[in-house]
Amino acid sequence: MNTKTEKSKDIKLVECPRDAMQGLQDFVPTELKVAYLNLLLQVGFDTLDFGSFVSPKAIPQMRDTEEVLGQLDISGKTKLLAIVANLKGVENAVKHNEINYLGFPFSISETFQQRNTNSSIAQSLATVEQMLEICDKKQKEAVIYLSMGFGNPYGDAWNVDIITHWTDQLAKKGAKIISVADTVGVSTPEKIKTILPPLVKEFQAIEFGLHLHSTPQQRLEKIEAAFEAGCTRMDSALRGYGGCPMAADNLTGNIATEYVIDYLTTKGLTANLNMEKWQEAMLFSTNIFH
Template sequence: MLRHIEITECPRDAMQGWHRPIDTSEKVNYLKALLKVGFHSLDCGSFVSPKAIPQMADTATVLSEISAETGTNKLLVIVANERGGEQAVLQDKVTYLGFPFSISPTFQQLNTNSTIEESWQRVQRIYKLCRLHNKQLVVYISMAFGNPYGDEYNAEIVYNWVNKMKELGVNTISLADTVGLSTPEQVFDITKKVIDNSPGVNIGVHLHSTPQMALAKIEAAYNAGCNKFDSAIGGIGGCPMAQNDLVGNIDTSTLLYFFQDKQVQLEIDTEAYRNAQAIAASIFY
């Protein structure tokens, strides 16, 4: 089937809230293995406060160890403010800076210690930094399918913020189900409307899900026209700032199974993938 699919593997999301410190050498070994699999890109680290996310404090060191082996893979790092952006744009091998923009005021304060308006100002400044340094900004519309805090939520809020990002010039936007609240019907309806109204913009989904609901959510996004998916081996992950009971990422194996069933061709090295799975099992125990 002639449909180009981009998969972003998210070891950063898997590692950031893990219950034990993961050694730098373990991260480097794992990322080197993932770089051989054939993913479109790796969400591999973040430049945020080490007090907030201590697991990611060594991102610059990790990048220096893997940068010679990136090949055709593109690297993405998360930033939460201009200071993080200034650090990230100096990384030669990094293509994408990702900014988590929550449409839930409560979660934006928890996650980036800023109001939505302050975060919008940060997005504008980081976008300018990216333009100056030949990087691309990816904005994650966090809590795009609802929030657990009782904050006002409706689809129009999602569309309004997507439109503001597009007007700024952001051409990669990911709809994020940060705590796994979405239904397949929501994923389809919102993703389809965003895609239909965003010609020339790469719209992706960053879904969290229980294993039981994962395939239905993937299919909903795919049927809505989405060609860009985030996942993590083992379905591990979740934002430690969100709530105590983290709902993991879509498991990469579930995603690969779905596309195999749809006869969508992916350039995935299965042996390299199995090796990366084995390394993941040695880290996430």
């Protein structure tokens, strides 16, 4: 059964199995990854964040991204997004015609930028500039994540002006898609409603998304705040699995996709999803997340 509405075209749902799997201690066999991702590709999300081109020492779970990519069925409408953390990753990712988006975690926390990509904010800004140029030449789109966009656990300075400053810097470099990323679950409905609307108003050429993390108790109120604040690109993961292993020892899960689907359904905004395949993916996920 396909669920469709006229209003859904303005909402882009980004399913994030890569984010869900990357923190797992036990390596997920390649064939299991492929089977799971191919089910999710049949659901019909706008984008699938499927893997990353990063050092296997940093994220061992994603060391088979290239092998996985070669076995994915991309005959549907869903676009593929891969995460990169440096120019080597960018150069490896753009070789693959199947990949549409390259995502880069640009942190507004100096501590996390060093921890996550082993580079400073200034160095990362230079990387983003080169990445944007390469993406333009290779006909890829860059998604820049403002990591620690809602605060950080390290005591680094954080406020709305800092977010606006770095958004402006990225816009001047040519960024077209920016996703404000929570990373560690410190976002609140109040912060979401305070941060997003002014950005959308000031930087009208940029497509803004949200990548939120949350405890199960806060998911619904964060989802509601996100869409009320004007979010049109929402990251989530089936059952809310996942979290960033580079950010903290105690992972805070992603926003659960089923909560997003339920919320949009109540508002008459459900995306064009194959709900039978979604249910299959929900059942199959128990093979990966024990």
